[in-house]
Amino acid sequence: MRTQVDALIIGFGKAGKTLAPYLAKQGLKVIVVEKSPEMYGGTCINIGCIPTKALAHQAELISELQIEDAASRSLKYEQAIHEKDELVAFLRAKNFDNVNNTPGAEVITGMASFISDHEVQVETASGSMVIEAGRIFVNTGARPFIPDIPGIHSDKVYTSTEMLNVAKLPRRLTILGGGPIGLEFASIYASFGSEVTLIEHGDRFLQRADRDIAEAVQQVLESKGIRIALQTKVERITDEAGAVKLSLMSPGGREELETDAILVAAGRQANTEGLNIEAAxxxxxxxxxxxxxxxxxxxxxxxxxLGDVNGGPQYTYVSLDDYRIVKDQLFGSGKRSTQSRQHVPSAIFIDPPLSHVGFTEDEALKQGYKIKVVRWAAAAMPRARQLKKTAGLLKAVIDIETDRLLGFTMFAAESSEIINIVSVFMNSGEPYTVLRDTIFTHPTMAESLNDLLSQV
Known part of the structure; x- marks a missing residue:
């Protein structure tokens, strides 16, 4: 079977699923190919932002309730997994309908591979077909990177995708990798009651963060009972009766660590396997x-x-901006590009969340700026006291010569919301004094911006 379309989108990620109905509404015939019905809607909906943040929220509630009984925590975890599954299933179906119910757009479930730069073969459950397209958009995302460690293919070793389907709370969890994914899972499972060990081969915790921020985060995580092992290499993984053992090497020597589950969070790689990219x-x-x-x-x-597969920042909101770029290039002014992106915020959803936008202090100095740095303790905020979430630190980096805000980090409650205010402000190009003197409602975490910037 052969069919011709104006646009073929391979992969159901954020950019592709937003682009498909838009192109169809412009009168184009569009097909979206997704290899798995479990991935309608893309990584964020199914195995990324939505399920992990749903678990993070439930874990935070458990922590606030101060439930000490292990059986009760385990039951709460099982309930949280069930609720997460229901949420994901609802959103997955909604995402499928949003595309497939748009006139001119169709979703086909199957494995796509290039035959040429205009032709793609798709293997479906009912047979094979060839799609010829005038325009093709690859939106297949990324997948976990699996390091070459002897024994790593044990059935007690999980990727972040697989960990989301572990129905029973592990008593002991070891996480390989201290990046955002590793930190989020560490915070989640420690709050549910697991004994968590975080193993990082580098010698610096939160390598890209300023040391004062990294130290504040490490202190909070360790207060939750999380063990953080730096400069530690996993030499071997061995299955034991009812458990699994890691052979570790660190400056302190060799160590054998027994655990019930291992999460591999050692980075991501492009999801291009099977696409036969070379043929295109x-x-x-x-x-x-x-x-x-x-x-x-x-x-x-x-x-x-589009999205993670192109090697840009691996955030669903950046994938959405990829859609905006393509939309503008095809049907707009043609001025929007990746060069247009300024001050893109980020957030790591630990408890409390760590959010950042712009330069760190170290980065600003390396860029040659003359700077002023100010800090403010989260505990000084009335709203933090109300929430009983007083851990954390705020930090701003100011350009002395222009009074512009160069960077902002907030390790505190609700920072994942506040960071968006700061991002919008930084894009305005106004001096920090405008944000300092902005009127915010009280009591809120947003008004911490007034207090922080009043220290300049």
Whole structure:
């Protein structure tokens, strides 16, 4: 079977699922190919932001209730997994309907692979078909990277995707990797009551953060009972009766660590396996991601790569902005590109969340700025006292010569919301004094911006 379309989107990620109905409404015939019915809606909906943050919220509630009984915590965890599954199923169906019910757009479930730069073969449950498209958009995302460690393919070793389906709370959990994914899972499972060990091969915790911020985060995580092992290498993983053992090497020597489950959070790699990229003549970058220019086009002008697969910042909201770039390039002014992005915020959903936008203090100094740095303790905020969430620290980096806010970090309750205010403000180009003197409602965490910037 062969069919022709105006646009073929491979992968059901945020950019693709938003682009498909838009293109269809412009009168184009559009097909979206997704290899798994469990991934309608993409990573965020099914195995990323939504399920992990749902678990993080439930874990936070458990922590607030101060439930000490292990059986009760385990039961709460099982309930949280069930509620997460219901939420994901609802959103997955909604995402499918949003695309498939748009006139001119169709979802096909199957495995896509390039035959040429305009032709893609799709293997479905009912047979094979060839789709010929004038424009092709690859939106297949990324998947967990599995390091080459002897024994790592044990059935007690999980990726972040698989960990979300572990129905029973592990008494002991060991996490390989101290990045955002590892930290979020560490915070979640420690709050539910697991004994968590976080193993990081580097010698610095939160390597990209300023040391004062990293130390504050480490202190809070350790207060939750999380053990953080730096400069530690996993040499071997061995299955034991009812458990699993890690052979570790650190500056302190060799150690054997027994645990009930291992989460591998050692980074992500492009989801291009099986796509037969070579047949399309598409270039990959040195990391294996699809190489794109500032308009997200590949070296084939009619093929774009959107979302995590293009090697950009791996956030669903950046994938959404990829859609905006393509939309503008095809039907707008053509001015929007990745170069247009300024002050993109980020948040790590530990408890409390760690959020950041702009330069860190170290980065600003390396860029040659003359700066003023101010800090404010979260415990000084009335709202933090109300919430009984007094842990944390706020930090701002100011350019002395222009009075512009160069960077802001907030490790405190509700920071994942506040960071968006600061991002919008930084994009305005106004001096920090405007934000300092802005009127915020009281009592809120937002008014901490007044107090912090009054220290300049």
């Amino acid at each position: 003549g598409i270039r990959l970058d040195r990391r294996g991601f699809i190489h794109v220019d500032e308009t997200l086009q590949t070296n084939k002008p009619h093929i774009w790569a």
